[in-house]
Amino acid sequence: MKILAILGSARKEGNTEYLLRKSLEGIDHTQIRLTDYHIEPIIDERHTEKGFFPVNDDYEKLLEVFLSHDIIIFATPVYWFGMSGQMKVFIDRWSQYMRDDRFDFKEKLAEQKAYVIVSGGADPKITALPLIQQFGYIFDFVNMSFEDYIIGNAVKPLDIIKDTPSIQKANQWRDAFSESR
Amino acid sequence: MKILAILGSARKEGNTEYLLRKSLEGIDHTQIRLTDYHIEPIIDERHTEKGFFPVNDDYEKLLEVFLSHDIIIFATPVYWFGMSGQMKVFIDRWSQYMRDDRFDFKEKLAEQKAYVIVSGGADPKITALPLIQQFGYIFDFVNMSFEDYIIGNAVKPLDIIKDTPSIQKANQWRDAFSESR
Amino acid sequence: MKILAILGSARKEGNTEYLLRKSLEGIDHTQIRLTDYHIEPIIDERHTEKGFFPVNDDYEKLLEVFLSHDIIIFATPVYWFGMSGQMKVFIDRWSQYMRDDRFDFKEKLAEQKAYVIVSGGADPKITALPLIQQFGYIFDFVNMSFEDYIIGNAVKPLDIIKDTPSIQKANQWRDAFSESR
Amino acid sequence: MKILAILGSARKEGNTEYLLRKSLEGIDHTQIRLTDYHIEPIIDERHTEKGFFPVNDDYEKLLEVFLSHDIIIFATPVYWFGMSGQMKVFIDRWSQYMRDDRFDFKEKLAEQKAYVIVSGGADPKITALPLIQQFGYIFDFVNMSFEDYIIGNAVKPLDIIKDTPSIQKANQWRDAFSESR
Numbered sequence: 001m002k003i004l005a006i007l008g009s010a011r012k013e014g015n016t017e018y019l020l021r022k023s024l025e026g027i028d029h030t031q032i033r034l035t036d037y038h039i040e041p042i043i044d045e046r047h048t049e050k051g052f053f054p055v056n057d058d059y060e061k062l063l064e065v066f067l068s069h070d071i072i073i074f075a076t077p078v079y080w081f082g083m084s085g086q087m088k089v090f091i092d093r094w095s096q097y098m099r100d101d102r103f104d105f106k107e108k109l110a111e112q113k114a115y116v117i118v119s120g121g122a123d124p125k126i127t128a129l130p131l132i133q134q135f136g137y138i139f140d141f142v143n144m145s146f147e148d149y150i151i152g153n154a155v156k157p158l159d160i161i162k163d164t165p166s167i168q169k170a171n172q173w174r175d176a177f178s179e180s181r
Numbered sequence: 182m183k184i185l186a187i188l189g190s191a192r193k194e195g196n197t198e199y200l201l202r203k204s205l206e207g208i209d210h211t212q213i214r215l216t217d218y219h220i221e222p223i224i225d226e227r228h229t230e231k232g233f234f235p236v237n238d239d240y241e242k243l244l245e246v247f248l249s250h251d252i253i254i255f256a257t258p259v260y261w262f263g264m265s266g267q268m269k270v271f272i273d274r275w276s277q278y279m280r281d282d283r284f285d286f287k288e289k290l291a292e293q294k295a296y297v298i299v300s301g302g303a304d305p306k307i308t309a310l311p312l313i314q315q316f317g318y319i320f321d322f323v324n325m326s327f328e329d330y331i332i333g334n335a336v337k338p339l340d341i342i343k344d345t346p347s348i349q350k351a352n353q354w355r356d357a358f359s360e361s362r
Numbered sequence: 363m364k365i366l367a368i369l370g371s372a373r374k375e376g377n378t379e380y381l382l383r384k385s386l387e388g389i390d391h392t393q394i395r396l397t398d399y400h401i402e403p404i405i406d407e408r409h410t411e412k413g414f415f416p417v418n419d420d421y422e423k424l425l426e427v428f429l430s431h432d433i434i435i436f437a438t439p440v441y442w443f444g445m446s447g448q449m450k451v452f453i454d455r456w457s458q459y460m461r462d463d464r465f466d467f468k469e470k471l472a473e474q475k476a477y478v479i480v481s482g483g484a485d486p487k488i489t490a491l492p493l494i495q496q497f498g499y500i501f502d503f504v505n506m507s508f509e510d511y512i513i514g515n516a517v518k519p520l521d522i523i524k525d526t527p528s529i530q531k532a533n534q535w536r537d538a539f540s541e542s543r
Numbered sequence: 544m545k546i547l548a549i550l551g552s553a554r555k556e557g558n559t560e561y562l563l564r565k566s567l568e569g570i571d572h573t574q575i576r577l578t579d580y581h582i583e584p585i586i587d588e589r590h591t592e593k594g595f596f597p598v599n600d601d602y603e604k605l606l607e608v609f610l611s612h613d614i615i616i617f618a619t620p621v622y623w624f625g626m627s628g629q630m631k632v633f634i635d636r637w638s639q640y641m642r643d644d645r646f647d648f649k650e651k652l653a654e655q656k657a658y659v660i661v662s663g664g665a666d667p668k669i670t671a672l673p674l675i676q677q678f679g680y681i682f683d684f685v686n687m688s689f690e691d692y693i694i695g696n697a698v699k700p701l702d703i704i705k706d707t708p709s710i711q712k713a714n715q716w717r718d719a720f721s722e723s724r
Contacts, residue, residue, distance in 0.1 A: 010225035010273075035224075041266045043216075044191035044258075047338050077225075081318040082263060085222045085273040089266035092191075126679040126689065127318050129672045130311035133495075136669040137262040137308050146669065148708070157228050165691070165715060172708060307498040307508065310491045314676075317488040327488065329527070346510070346534060353527060372587035372635075397586075403628045405578070406553035406620075409700050439587075443680040444625060447584045447635040451628035454553075489680050492673035499624040499670050519590050 001180055003029035004069035008076035008087030010035060015119045015154035018161075020075040022170035023117065023150075027177045030069065032062055034086040042092040052096045059093055067108040071115065071177070072144075074135065078120025078128050091138065098142075110143035115173065119152030119160060148173070182361050184210035185250035189257035189268030191216060196300045196335035199342075201256040203351035204298065204331075208358045211250065213243055215267040223273040233277045240274055248289040252296065252358070253325075255316065259301025259309050264316075272319065279323075291324035296354065300333030300341060329354070363542055365391035366431035370438035370449030372397060377481045377516035380523075382437040384532035385479065385512075389539045392431065394424055396448040404454040414458045421455055429470040433477065433539070434506075436497065440482025440490050453500065460504075472505035477535065481514030481522060510535070544723055546572035547612035551619035551630030553578060558662045558697035561704075563618040565713035566660065566693075570720045573612065575605055577629040585635040595639045602636055610651040614658065614720070615687075617678065621663025621671050626678075634681065641685075653686035658716065662695030662703060691716070 005024060009016050037058040045052045066072070076083040083091075098105045116135050118128050128151050139146040150169050154160035160167070186205060190197050218239040226233045247253070257264040264272075279286045297316050299309050309332050320327040331350050335341035341348070367386060371378050399420040407414045428434070438445040445453075460467045478497050480490050490513050501508040512531050516522035522529070548567060552559050580601040588595045609615070619626040626634075641648045659678050661671050671694050682689040693712050697703035703710070 010223050011228070014225075035222075041216075041270070042191050042260070044195075047192070079223070079273050079276065080269075080322075081315045082269060085266060085270035088261075088263060088269045089222070092260050092266040095260065122318075122322065125691070126676065129676055129679075130314040130318070133311040133669065133672055134262045134315075137303075137311070141261075141303065148668070165712065168711070168715065169708065172711065306510070307495065310495055310498075314488065314491055329487070346531065349530070349534065350527065353530065372585050373590070376587075397584075403578075403632070404553050404622070406557070409554070441585070441635050441638065442631075442684075443677045444631060447628055447632035450623075450625060450631045451584070454622050454628040457622065484680075484684065492676040492680070495673040496624045496677075499665075499673070503623075503665065 001071055002069045003027065003071045003073070003177065004066065005029055005031045005073045005075060006066070006087070006090070007031060007033045008074070008084040008090070009033075010077070010079075010084055010086065014077060014157065015152055015160035016075050016077045016117060018158070019117050019119060019150055019152050019166060019170050020073065022167055023073065023173040024177070025174055027174060030065060032065060034090055037062060039086070039089055039093070041089050042096060044095070046095065046099070051099065062090075063097055063103060067103060067105070070111070071113045073115040073117060075117040078118050078124055078131060081127055082131055082134070083118070094142070106142065112144050113147045114139045114144045115147050116149040117152070117170075118149070119154050119166070121153070121155035124151050124153050182252055183250045184208065184252045184254070184358065185247065186210055186212045186254045186256060187247070187268070187271070188212060188214045189255070189265040189271070190214075191258070191260075191265055191267065195258060195338065196333055196341035197256050197258045197298060199339070200298050200300060200331055200333050200347060200351050201254065203348055204254070204354040205358070206355055208355060211246060213246060215271055218243060220267070220270055220274070222270050223276060225276070227276065227280070232280065236277075243271075244278055244284060248284060248286065251292070252294045254296040254298060256298040259299050259305055259312060262308055263312055264299070275323070287323065293325050294328050295320045295325045296328050297330040298333070298351075299330070300335050300347070302334070302336035305332050305334050363433055364431040365389065365433045365435070365539065366428065367391055367393045367435045367437060368428070368449070368452070369393060369395045370436070370446040370452070371395075372439070372441075372446055372448065376439060376519065377514055377522035378437050378439045378479060380520070381479050381481060381512055381514050381528060381532050382435065384529055385435070385535040386539070387536055389536060392427060394427060396452055399424060401448070401451055401455070403451050404457060406457070408457065408461070413461065424452075425459055425465060429465060429467070432473070433475045435477040435479060437479040440480050440486055440493060443489055444493055444496070445480070456504070468504065474506050475509050476501045476506045477509050478511040479514070479532075480511070481516050481528070483515070483517035486513050486515050544614055545612045546570065546614045546616065546720060547609065548572055548574045548616045548618060549609070549630070549633070550574060550576045551617070551627040551633070552576075553620070553622075553627055553629065557620060557700065558695055558703035559618050559620045559660060561701070562660050562662060562693055562695050562709060562713050563616065565710055566616065566658075566716040567720070568717055570717060573608060575608060577633055580605060582629070582632055582636070584632050585638060587638070589638065589642070594642065605633075606640055606646060610646060610648065613654070614656045616658040616660060618660040621661050621667055621674060624670055625674055626661070637685070649685065655687050656690050657682045657687045658690050659692040660695070660713075661692070662697050662709070664696070664698035667694050667696050
């Protein structure tokens, strides 16, 4: 079971990243930090005659990494009660590649297991629920199995350390990942 | 009452745009099509010593337009059960400018009225509800008054013409906008 | 197409009932006002050896009416951000009768079209969305087709008259019901 | 800190009750099993001249217990993607007593801390989220502090034993309740 963490944070060493690290401590995995790459927002050409034009960015390289892993952890801060723009731009491009014969997009995703880590302030255990529901619809649409999620409560750097239940849950994930090796 | 439409679609002449046009037919307004501008995703520097660095893109120009209007219509297709990445990137940057003394960000938004138009497929009258809830939380956070929303049911170009209730609602908005002049 | 309205209000002539009447003005239909009947809350005996015991109340009589109609309008005030207890008690008992061979429960429901009318205060166009989502899951579970919903904004008697969009939507339903005869 | 558990299950020894017991193992507390009492659904007389009539049932006795505790655990199975009818009928009656001068309803609730335990099948970690949102709105409305929730995944008796994360969370609650003595 190859594990990939996709990190959508807009700063380094944040609370989301802290939870992600806890959940993968000592576990072999790959990480993509989306801000390290150039990813263009989708231009919707689904309904044009020629379909999607090639885009000159890093997306296809990331896609190959994405499709070659079995467990995907989507980790994003809660910005404005949703996933970060960076993460959304990454997911929007799926619309392009699920129609691209060079990739077994649908087949691969249907075999993947999805985990979600989000963290934010403003009462996130309630206000992040629409975001969790959105992930639920997304994974359902592509037949990924939505295994579990963690909603961290934190705003300032390292606030998350005080959110004991979230950290305990990250530890539980790590134990489960460790056993499934 | 100056009206601004912010359009987050990734293609032209789409279903969202159709509903938007219906709701503003014969009504004086300004329109921003986000794909016409260069907008960088947020780099979160809230917690750094120096705060946010200036960003070399079109954002501040758009922000001035945004803050000088009274009624804002946020129009976005439902991509992956959320607003488009383009729209999310636009909103994420609010975090930067609500802390920027050059703009009366919070004061202005607290006086604005918000309308939302979304459209998509996959049973949107239900599956777009988390997105509507997200907009609800967003407007609540900045004290914008959330006036109303339309959820259009459409995938292919001009599907929306068959969604009579959505078009009737757009017409009702137009009548109301017209009266409030 | 036989139409049944199930009304879960706890007072007469309320706002929910007003919308319901508008939507059925001049349309032949049956109405069940739940408070007119004696309905026991479910005793869950799904997992007992003998299964469900007969319950001495009006439920089976109502069930026969319910199963003999094609279009069902569920009309309930929003009490505490959910359907009324009366309506919930009515729906909970489905768990008993979907396992009762005397009724073609699953087959009938899978052919029915569901409409929902709710009304309440406290910003219902947003705060009633979890209730709409709940109805969405319910109808999905029993394969009823969820046609449409109206969320009325009203607290005091006849407040609803000022909620023009809801009344217009009720009128649209009435026109559609009228045409489908 | 006096703890009260309100159990809305329609059978004994169910999965919800199991989680509830785990969370209170060795902790002094009071329990109300709603099915042990006679509770009438609300008759809405808010808008009548004379207001609410007295109701001849067990409600006021339960209300006194409810108002004399500091921590309230609402435990209900997920029936039809919502709280049980029994629990809803109990909560609906709040509308009557928040207007009754004999009780300090609003003052007491504003001092209480709320916990929620729900359990059900059909992918509850996602499909029970509207129910959690509903509880969020309810507690917000009466100014109760919504401390935390557990969503158990279980259908048949004792299924819950396999839901390790839920049981671990119940154990964490127990530890926290124990420390707060």
